Amino acid sequence: MNLKNILIQLIVFIGLELKSVFSGGIRIGLICDRNVAEMQTVFETAIEVANANLEVPLLFTESEVPFGDSYEAYKVMCDMLMMGVGGIFGPSSKNSVLHLMSFCDAKEIPFMSSYIDVDSSKSVMINLHPHPSDIARAIHDLIEAYEWTSLTFLYESGDYLNILNELISLYDSGGPYITARRYDLQLNLNYKSILRRVRKSDDSYVVIVGSVETLPEVLRQAQQVGIITEDYSYIIGSMDMQAIDLEEFKYSEVNITTFRMFSPQQPEVRKLITELGYPDDDEERNITCPITIEMALLYDAIQFYAETTKTMRFKPVAMNCSDKNNYWDKGSSIGNYLRLTVAQGLTGNIYLENGVRSHYNLELVELTSTGLQKIGDWDSDKGLSINRFTPEEPILESDSLSLVNKSLIVLLAMNAPHVTLKQSTMKLSGNNRYEGFGVELIQRLAEKLGFNFTFHMHKDGNYGSFNSTSNISTGMVREIMEGRADLGITDLTITSEREAGVDFTIPFMNLGISILYQKPRKADPKLFSFMDPFSGKVWLWLGISFFGVSLAFFILGRIAPGEWDNPYPCIEEPEELENQLSMGNSIWFATGALLQQGSEIAPKALSTRLLASIWWFFTLILVASYTANLAACLTFENPTSVIDDVKDLAENKGGVQYGAKSSGSTRTFFKNSEDETYMLMNNYMNQNPSLLTSTNDEGVERVLTENYAFLMESTSIEYNVARICNLTQIGGLLDEKGYGIAMRKNWPYRDKLNNALLELQESGVLAKMKSKWWFELGTGSCTKKTEQSEATEMGMPNLGGVYFVLLIGSSIAAACGLIDWLFFVLRKARRYKVRFMDALKEEFQIVIDFSNNTKIVCSTGSIYSRNSSLTIDSNELNT
Template sequence: ERWFQRCQQIRLSSALLFDAVYAVVAAVQELNRSQNVGATQLSCKSSKIWEHGTSLMNYLRMVELEGLTGHIEFNSKGQRSNYALRIMQNSKDGLRQIGLWHSEDGLSMERKLPSINVTDTLFNTTLTITTILENPYVMLRPNHQDLEGNDRYEGFCVDMLKELADILKFKYRIRLVGDRLYGVPGANGTWTGMVGELISRKADLAVAGLTITAEREKVIDFSKPFMTLGISIMYRVHLGRRPGYFSFLDPFSPGVWLFMLLAYLAVSCVLFLVARLTPYEWYNPHPCLKGRCNLLINQYSLGNSFWFPVGGFMQQGSTIAPRALSTRCVSGVWWAFTLIIISSYTANLAAFLTVQRMEVPIESVDDLADQTAIEYGTMHGGSTMTFFQNSRYQTYQRMWNFMHSKQPSVFVKSTEEGIARVLNSNYAYLLESTMNEYYRQRNCNLTQIGGLLDTKGYGIGMPVGSVYRDEFDLAILKMQEDNRLEILKRKWWDGGKCPKEEDHRAKGLGMENIGGIFVVLVCGLLVAIFMAVLEFVWMLRQAPGNESVCEEMLRELQGIVLCRDSLQVRRRRAASLMRPRPLPLEERRARAAAVSLSNGKLCGGTGLPEPLSHRLAQEAALVARGCSHIRICPECRRFQGLRMRPAGATGAANFVLPSRQQPVVSFGFSWGEFFPSS
């Protein structure tokens, strides 16, 4: 019957060729009546055309005759019009016309098609099914030794066969192919595998993951595809480094962090320099004493100059506020810089902490073809190997040359062998996307690289001219419309072992992501405690006394733990610090009314228990020693000494402070007022 159909196709081609020549002859005859048509020698390299060509095309559009293929007529565009096609059905009685298709009127059926549930050819017929063991299409049951016949097998194709048998009312017998191959042509024109068994009529159907290819279509028939797929690349998962305790530093590269540190140091130094140069950062802390001699202070000491950018960078600010235009300019530029840095860091932090990116050496088939470090191959004797062998695409040709010439061979005998080679060596396996998806669901160490290399389908193989082809086509289309094939695929493909991409994105952050910030916090607390201990020890070392450092430390800790008022301890320690140094008589008299100058700041008061005059003398000595953040106003620099005045009603006290190769500074102060002595 197949040869009969081919003979019918040859006869149809001959009839169309005859009608074409007949139409041209009719057009030339009509043209010859109006003008003398003659042959002209033309060259393909010249732009000269046949002078009668346009006229002949116009006469061809006007041809109307009856030929072997029916009525011949053309429209203004040169297309055939006003013709009809008969629809024939192949049955036991031969070809019968069941409908007519007209170019103008469309389709009209004379009789209905037979129901696919009841057929004369398949009803109560036992078919031999050849197949191959391949997960999840056809598999042996765990207890297959105790079973017989079709009950020994399970899988997607087995379930599909059951539903096809219920629809078409046939019986079947499953038999595994002898050589365990799908089918490739041999050197002498013979075929192996399931295709070979269909050609030799040893089987009626081949139900498996059999790919529909043009080469196989020449020797066997295929049904409608029951599954669409493509060639994909399987490779093992290469995870990047696990997020460490300091992964919160990942949003910026090490170079950016280094430049940020250098920018911080540069801004701090420039701020310190600018604050010293500008006269508007030197100010009187007590504006009520304007016009009298007092000290001028600068809030940007070296320590404050390094602390002020830190407060701005941490978005917390500080009590130090710039007063001069130059320092405000430096501060504004630094704040704008920190605004962009903090915004960029915040925007990238979430992605770097929540997404564990994969580091894959290849991302597409072009990357795989352009390197030689990673081997790649396919299943020997499969459609994937044939695809690369017959491909005319340059990249695929290069890949085939690599696979064909590689020693030892990169081809495998089964999918399981290819997957094992992927997991145990630097190897990429080329296989159908459906198989790739199936094994990736069951092994989380596997992944798919790139997209599909082609698009093809799986079909049911039959011998050439099989009378069951139409019935199986209709049955497969019905199963697709009822979503039965999709339900079967989900049943056998969904493994549920590996988490989905959404699960990775929804997973909360753990200590492995942000544990480093806790380490930084603990280290900062330990450094603060260590510095406090050093300051405590340094203060006790500077003060003369016989008390032990450990005893003082223990006494202070006991007061903290027992919630005692530590002010008493501080007062006792302050008294012990001041006790070894005897005070002059004049200084003791000045305690009744004195002014405290702390860090260059001027404040007044009486009756305080603190040795205010001594503190004033110490801080004035800072000026003489060259303290950078305290100055003497120019009005006071002309005084050469600080002399004692008799303690009278004013309660004043004068001090003479030595200096290092500098003139002695003279101060007079009385009841909170600060003025130059005369």
């Protein structure tokens, strides 16, 4: 190492020491390798909370490293040690944790980790995660309570084998039969082969231990192979079950039990959720909570470490990793003090015994239709206690209008996403066969009002109507009127005809009729598309400028004395002078500059050179603008739509045919409308009954295969557009209406359903349900791309400046040329001793003789020839 590097390191070291002294706080470091943004937010929030009760504040430094990169983590840690840190909060990777822990042990720097299985015997190592033996004891107690006689133990990797070993050691020869199966990342997230073995075995009891990264996919694939049903029971040994989205498993009737160290309803947890940028939604938190066990333990570790600064006084020192004899003499004391400290955090009581967390409590929770509900506790000292209780029930009325324990028949009609058949490898029966927005809505209402229900499918798909004149009803309306069903739900529109025969709830979704058509197609390229970069006005002014500048070159060339040359250089006193800037040459010079090719013409006089420079600048900017915009115009093909609104459709613009579903509210709307446009469309559909369809799916298919537009409800259009990339909605809504739940006339429980719907609407549940069934489930093939901005022609507002520069420059050049010519005439008049006006008149006659590009120096009859004794030197005169 040379002297320069030694001096640099010395300066950095001194600077860091001074910074530590003047900072007035204790610096601690965080090394992140997963969920970096969330972990840093938790880290900073925890320090902010801790500093509120500290005299000496905690300072923080954060760094991100690749997951599993021990070398990079080591380099980052060495940088932190150079700054002087009082503790390191380690990464998530086990390899990185072990590497950094051994080094911190040598330097006696407190090291904190939340990895599940790390040796905590070292004095500087603090791990707040429950020990694998405790997790095994909790699982053992739960298995004993459930009286399982055999089970399958699924574990993610070798890191979780200690839990299995501890669990086996808790049983004697009479324990349950345990089949261990491993799933890991080496299977590229394809666990179906392992899960099929579970399905084919006789075990219906499963224990799963793994990380939050793999558990969601394991459960999802388990559902796909048919083992997430009421026939199976699961114990999840991970503490991160609350961080998984459990929405799709709530209604599977599977028994899933797990442990957690904190409740999402705790005020500190809710505050932390808000700090991470998530809404504080009680109902949503029961289904999924963004706070993982790793985040919670990091938060608690900060509070735990802060306890030492309340009684101990110390200041971190900067250390060099390359110095093997360098260590922090206060580090072991801090570690020993932490092992004797008791604190409270998000995860409850924090107490270490022999470096292992003890005297703490775990919540036992079970997955229900409303999310994770607490059913008991597991104490590390007292063991398991199950206090199963019914989740908070809605207030139930005792009068005769209560729906509690009533059994209702709900009539369904197949139409995605309102009602569809559930996809499953197992044979389903009863209510489990159906899913969709309408199905979930009935389930939500049943939870609130306490009734039971049975789904019946209306097979012909006819929603029906009621004719009050003939008293004839059809479809679903007829079955409800005749008492064969209590409720009817699908995309059933509330209309006056139907309300004459049945009652409806308040609308649970508002919509209108719109037009479904193919997305705009790309326009055919034009023959003269190369003209598109500029507007017509720009091209016009370009032509005017071109001929104007060419004419200016020609005139200035005749005026400027410097442009009149001796055609025979060997003759010192020529009789004639020649000008190269003829009209043709001037046009050729302007053309060469415009096309960026140049020419053999070279201006010589100041005025012509100035004009040439301005013209070159003008053409440079104009050609560059043209080239740039030409690339955009040629690569971008502006999509064009045949129809833009309902008027275009009514006029059959572009030969587009149109139709609607032959029976239903959409067809009724056109029949009853008194608007001229809609009446014209109704006549067209009456004259062309072949354009009407029996189902919405048939109409969608015709839109895709024919020059055809389909009139349907906007909600159905949104659903199809989100899944079929070639479709789009044309124009706005033609009317306004709503979907409702149909029931018999004067049904006594209508107000109960209305109140429950209002509660779901006000709490945002209906909006979330629509987002789920319309835009989340089943979508993905038509991901939204960033819309390419349309290439537009450049007009005079874009290029007016360069024309202005050309005009000003040309004016200056003309002024220079005129002044130069006048001085030339003046010098010539003095030399030949003639009057200035006479000389000006004669020179002007030579200039305006456009047919002649040569000039006789002293012709017979000229005013200059009268003084023949003077010697004529053309070069001198020009100079």
